[in-house]
Amino acid sequence: MTCSCLRLAVSMHWADVIARDLISRTGSNLISTGITPSGTLHVGTLREAITAEAVRKAVVKAEGSVRMIYLVDSIDPLRKRYPFLPENFEAEVGKPLAYIPCPCGEHKNYAHHYIQPFLDSIQELGIHCDVLWTHEQYEQGRFADVIDTAIVNKERVADILKEVSGRDLPKDFFPYSPRCEECGRLSHTKVTAYEKPYVGYQCACGHSGKADIRKADGKMPWRVEWAAKWKVFGVTCEPFGKDHAAAGGSYDTGVRLAKEIFGIEPPRPVPYEFVQLKGKGQMHKSTGSSVTGVDALRITPPQVMNYIILRVNPERHIDYDSGMGILEMVDEYDRTEKMFYAGGAEERDADLLRAYELSQPEGPRSKQPLQIPYRHLVSLVQIADGFDGVMTILRRMEMLDDSVASEDVAILKQRTDCVKYWLDAFAPDQVKFEVCSSMPECQLSEQEREFLGKLYESMRGVEWEGETLHDAIYGCAKECAVGPRGGFQTLYRIFCDQKQGPRLGFFFSTLDRDFVLGRIKEASD
RNA sequence: GGGCCCGUAGCUCAGCUAGGUAGAGCAAUCGGCUCUUAACCGAUGGGCCGAGGGUUCGAAUCCCUCCGGGCCCGCCA
Numbered sequence: 001m002t003c004s005c006l007r008l009a010v011s012m013h014w015a016d017v018i019a020r021d022l023i024s025r026t027g028s029n030l031i032s033t034g035i036t037p038s039g040t041l042h043v044g045t046l047r048e049a050i051t052a053e054a055v056r057k058a059v060v061k062a063e064g065s066v067r068m069i070y071l072v073d074s075i076d077p078l079r080k081r082y083p084f085l086p087e088n089f090e091a092e093v094g095k096p097l098a099y100i101p102c103p104c105g106e107h108k109n110y111a112h113h114y115i116q117p118f119l120d121s122i123q124e125l126g127i128h129c130d131v132l133w134t135h136e137q138y139e140q141g142r143f144a145d146v147i148d149t150a151i152v153n154k155e156r157v158a159d160i161l162k163e164v165s166g167r168d169l170p171k172d173f174f175p176y177s178p179r180c181e182e183c184g185r186l187s188h189t190k191v192t193a194y195e196k197p198y199v200g201y202q203c204a205c206g207h208s209g210k211a212d213i214r215k216a217d218g219k220m221p222w223r224v225e226w227a228a229k230w231k232v233f234g235v236t237c238e239p240f241g242k243d244h245a246a247a248g249g250s251y252d253t254g255v256r257l258a259k260e261i262f263g264i265e266p267p268r269p270v271p272y273e274f275v276q277l278k279g280k281g282q283m284h285k286s287t288g289s290s291v292t293g294v295d296a297l298r299i300t301p302p303q304v305m306n307y308i309i310l311r312v313n314p315e316r317h318i319d320y321d322s323g324m325g326i327l328e329m330v331d332e333y334d335r336t337e338k339m340f341y342a343g344g345a346e347e348r349d350a351d352l353l354r355a356y357e358l359s360q361p362e363g364p365r366s367k368q369p370l371q372i373p374y375r376h377l378v379s380l381v382q383i384a385d386g387f388d389g390v391m392t393i394l395r396r397m398e399m400l401d402d403s404v405a406s407e408d409v410a411i412l413k414q415r416t417d418c419v420k421y422w423l424d425a426f427a428p429d430q431v432k433f434e435v436c437s438s439m440p441e442c443q444l445s446e447q448e449r450e451f452l453g454k455l456y457e458s459m460r461g462v463e464w465e466g467e468t469l470h471d472a473i474y475g476c477a478k479e480c481a482v483g484p485r486g487g488f489q490t491l492y493r494i495f496c497d498q499k500q501g502p503r504l505g506f507f508f509s510t511l512d513r514d515f516v517l518g519r520i521k522e523a524s525d
Numbered sequence: 526g527g528g529c530c531c532g533u534a535g536c537u538c539a540g541c542u543a544g545g546u547a548g549a550g551c552a553a554u555c556g557g558c559u560c561u562u563a564a565c566c567g568a569u570g571g572g573c574c575g576a577g578g579g580u581u582c583g584a585a586u587c588c589c590u591c592c593g594g595g596c597c598c599g600c601c602a
Contacts (some may be wrong), residue, residue: 488561
C-alpha cells in the first residue's frame with residue numbers, strides 16, 4: 001500500500017464517516033428528525049436539523065440514496081401550562097398540540113404557532129426535508145398496524161420498558177392512550193377494552209367511549225411511538241440529543257422495541273451534545289433562555305450558523321456566544337471561505353473546509369463570494385441609514401461596484417440585518433456608538449480647543465470625502481500638541497461622547513457637512 | 526445510583542481509532558501603512574498537553590486510577 005492511499009483515510013469529516021457507514025448498511029436511507037413544538041424552540045433544535053442535513057448531504061455526495069423527514073410531533077399533548085401561556089390554557093393541558101388553539105390567534109393551531117419560525121429557518125439553512133405532522137399521520141391511519149402490534153404485544157413491550165429503563169410501570173400500562181372525545185385530553189383516559197380497531201376507554205371527565213386506532217383518536221406513549229415511527233417510515237438514521245442517549249434512555253428502549261416488537265433494525269444513532277449559550281445568560285428551562293433559536297438565527301447568518309454546528313463533532317458541546325464571539329465566528333467562517341477557494345490548504349484544515357462546504361445551503365458557489373469584513377459592517381450599520389446607506393458607503397469606499405453579483409447583495413443584506421439585530425439586542429456597549437445630536441458635556445483643554453480650531457479651518461477647504469477628511473484630521477492632529485491619538489479622542493468625545501469610535505474619515509463623510517463643521521466650531525470656541 | 530462529553534498557549538479549539546518529544550485563530554506585545562480602532566500587513570512572546578501510575582526505545586496520543594468542569598437519565602420530546 002502506498003503512502004498516498006493511506007493519506008486518503010487520514011482525515012474525514014464526521015458527516016462523511018456516518019454517510020459511509022450508512023451506505024455500507026443499506027441501499028436506501030431515510031434520515032429522520034423532529035421536535036415537539038410545545039414552546040419556543042432553542043438553538044439545540046437547530047443543531048439537530050443541521051446535523052441531520054449534513055449527513056444527508058454527505059450521503060448524496062457519496063452517491064447513496066437518501067431522503068430526510070422532519071416529524072413535527074403535533075399530536076403530543078401539552079404537558080402543563082407553561083409560564084409563557086395565558087391562564088386559560090390551563091384547560092388545554094393534556095390535549096394534543098395540534099388541537100389546541102394558537103396562542104396568538106394567527107396560526108392554524110398551537111403546534112403551528114411554535115414550529116412556524118423554525119420551518120422558516122429551515123429554508124434559510126438549506127435543510128432539505130419533508131415536513132410531516134404526526135397528528136396527520138395518525139389521522140391517516142399510518143400508525144394503525146404498529147399500534148395494533150404494540151397492543152397485541154403489550155406485556156412484552158412493558159417488560160422491555162421496565163427491563164431497560166429500570167423503572168416500574170403502572171399496572172394498567174397500555175401502549176396506547178385514547179383521546180377522550182368529550183374533553184379532548186389524552187392524559188385522563190383508562191383503557192377498558194381492545195377489539196381491533198377499537199380501544200374502549202373511560203375518561204376521568206366521566207365520558208366513556210371507543211377510540212379508533214386508524215384515526216387520531218389517541219396516541220402511543222412516546223418511547224413506543226419512537227420505535228413505531230422507525231418501522232412505519234423505514235428510518236435508518238436519526239440524530240438525537242444526548243438526553244436520549246443515556247443508558248436506559250429512550251434510544252436503548254427503542255432498540256429493543258424495534259428488534260423484538262417491530263422486527264426491524266434500529267436506525268444508526270447520531271447522538272449530539274447540547275448547545276450552551278454564553279454571554280447573556282445560560283439556557284435554563286426554568287428561567288427561560290434569553291437567546292432562542294430564532295434569536296440565534298437573527299444574529300447569525302445561516303451559513304455561519306451551519307458552520308458553527310458542523311465544524312465540531314456532534315458529541316462535543318458548543319458554547320454559543322451571542323456577544324463578541326459571534327464576530328469571531330463570522331471572521332473564522334470568512335477565513336475558511338477564503339481557504340476553500342484559494343486552494344492549497346493543508347491537510348489539517350481538510351475537515352474545516354468540508355464543514356464550510358456542508359454549510360452552504362445549496363452547495364458552494366463556483367467563485368468565492370464577496371467578503372466585506374463583518375466588523376466593518378458593525379460600524380457601517382451604525383453610521384448609515386438603512387441597507388441602501390450601507391451600500392452607498394461601500395460603493396464610495398470602492399469595496400463593491402456595479403458588477404456586484406445579486407447573490408452577494410443578498411448575503412450582504414442578510415449580514416446587515418444580523419448586525420442590526422445583534423446591535424439592538426446583544427452587542428456589548430463597547431462596540432456601539434451614536435452621534436450626539438447636540439454637544440455632549442465635556443471639558444476641553446486649551447490644547448484640544450486649539451486643535452479643533454485649526455481643524456475647522458482645514459476641513460472647510462477640503463473635499464467632503466472619507467480619505468481626504470481623514471488626512472485632514474490626521475495631519476492637523478499631528479501638528480498640534482494633542483497629537484494624533486489625542487486629536488481623534490477629542491473628536492469622539494464631542495461627537496459620540498466616547499473616547500473611541502468608528503473610523504473618523506468615513507464617519508464624517510456620511511454626516512452632514514454643516515453639522516460636522518458646526519460642532520467642531522462650537523467645541524473650539 | 527447509572528450514562529455521556531470535556532480538561533492542550535489568556536480565550537475558542539486542532540492534533541488523540543495509524544504513539545515519535547506540540548499547532549491554528551482570536552487576544553497580548555512590538556513594528557509598518559502620512560492613518561485613531563473594534564480595520565489591514567508583518568513579527569514576537571506564551572503551554573512541563575488536569576494529576577499520578579502502567580505499556581513502550583519513545584505517549585498529549587494506548588490502559589488503569591484519581592481530581593476538576595459541563596450535561597443527561599422523572600414516559601418529558
